[in-house]
Amino acid sequence: GAVVSQHPSRVICKSGTSVKIECRSLDFQATTMFWYRQFPKQSLMLMATSNEGSKATYEQGVEKDKFLINHASLTLSTLTVTSAHPEDSSFYICSARGGTSTYEQYFGPGTRLTVT
Amino acid sequence: DQQVKQNSPSLSVQEGRISILNCDYTNSMFDYFLWYKKYPAEGPTFLISISSIKDKNEDGRFTVFLNKSAKHLSLHIVPSQPGDSAVYFCAAGRGADGLTFGKGTHLIIQP
Numbered sequence: 001g002a003v004v005s006q007h008p009s010r011v012i013c014k015s016g017t018s019v020k021i022e023c024r025s026l027d028f029q030a031t032t033m034f035w036y037r038q039f040p041k042q043s044l045m046l047m048a049t050s051n052e053g054s055k056a057t058y059e060q061g062v063e064k065d066k067f068l069i070n071h072a073s074l075t076l077s078t079l080t081v082t083s084a085h086p087e088d089s090s091f092y093i094c095s096a097r098g099g100t101s102t103y104e105q106y107f108g109p110g111t112r113l114t115v116t
Numbered sequence: 117d118q119q120v121k122q123n124s125p126s127l128s129v130q131e132g133r134i135s136i137l138n139c140d141y142t143n144s145m146f147d148y149f150l151w152y153k154k155y156p157a158e159g160p161t162f163l164i165s166i167s168s169i170k171d172k173n174e175d176g177r178f179t180v181f182l183n184k185s186a187k188h189l190s191l192h193i194v195p196s197q198p199g200d201s202a203v204y205f206c207a208a209g210r211g212a213d214g215l216t217f218g219k220g221t222h223l224i225i226q227p
Contacts, residue, residue: 006159034214043205044160046214059214093159095215103148103209107159 003027004096006108013084014116020080021111023094029074030096034105035067038091050077074098084115119143120208122218130226135193137221139206142187146208150215151180151191153202160205164191193223201225 003026013019023033032051036044048069050056056069066088068080077096081088091112095105121140129135139149147168152160166173166180166189173180179192193200203222207215 002162004159032212036214043217043219044215046216049212049214091157095159104150104162104165105209105215106162107152109159110157112157 002104002106004030004094004106004108006094006111008111009109010112010114012114012116015085016083018080018082019084019113020078021092021094021113023077023079023096023108025075025096025098025106028096028098030077030098031074032097033071033077034095034097035069035077035079036093036095038093038110044093081113084113086115089113089115117142118219119146120206120216120218122204122206122221124221125219126222126224128224128226129196131198132195135191135196135200135223135225137191137193137204137206137223139189139191139218140187141189141208143208143210143216144184144187146210146216148209149180149182149189150207150209151178152205152207153200154205154220155202163204196223196225198225198227 007022035047038044047062048056048058050071058064071077093110095107150165151163154160164178182189203220205220206218209215
């Protein structure tokens with residue numbers, strides 16, 4: 001149980017284009033989903049928190065107009081990186097909390113974004 | 117300001133022995149802590165958690181100890197196996213907030 005998937009696993013895009021990353025909880029309903037980013041040899045940094053049916057809450061320093069988050073259902077959240085730049089190249093990971101867990105978060109496999 | 121610290125970037129342990137991974141935190145408002153195992157280019161895998169009202173939680177080979185007065189927690193793996201080689205992240209959370217992660221410790225299990 002507690003499986004989270006992400007799609008795509010890897011994407012290369014050109015500077016100025018937008019990329020959408022999907023995060024799904026496969027066997028439980030996720031009341032809350034989170035998006036993290038990890039740069040090489042760094043820790044995971046929380047970008048935003050999304051609750052189903054409401055606006056996402058962004059961490060300080062994360063541009064909400066650049067990183068659009070939609071949590072349309074209890075099993076799906078999407079992150080859209082708009083007008084991507086090379087500095088947005090990173091490993092994006094989502095997590096989900098819900099089901100029987102009170103506070104444990106289960107992570108997806110991550111998406112490697114490379115902006116050329 | 118780093119609220120969760122893992123001061124050992126790497127740790128080498130012989131197979132069969134005990135692995136002890138340490139984590140310190142500064143925010144006394146955290147009310148739960150988790151350990152994750154991670155391989156490169158993969159998402160973290162949940163291992164074990166502990167609520168701030170407890171001082172120990174055990175699950176198979178994994179035991180987490182929490183010392184609130186010292187703001188310190190540790191993960192013990194006994195016995196260590198080759199498949200345990202990975203990067204281990206300590207994470208802390210409060211209420212419904214997202215997690216704050218340490219920088220990770222690369223555990224290497226030697227045969």
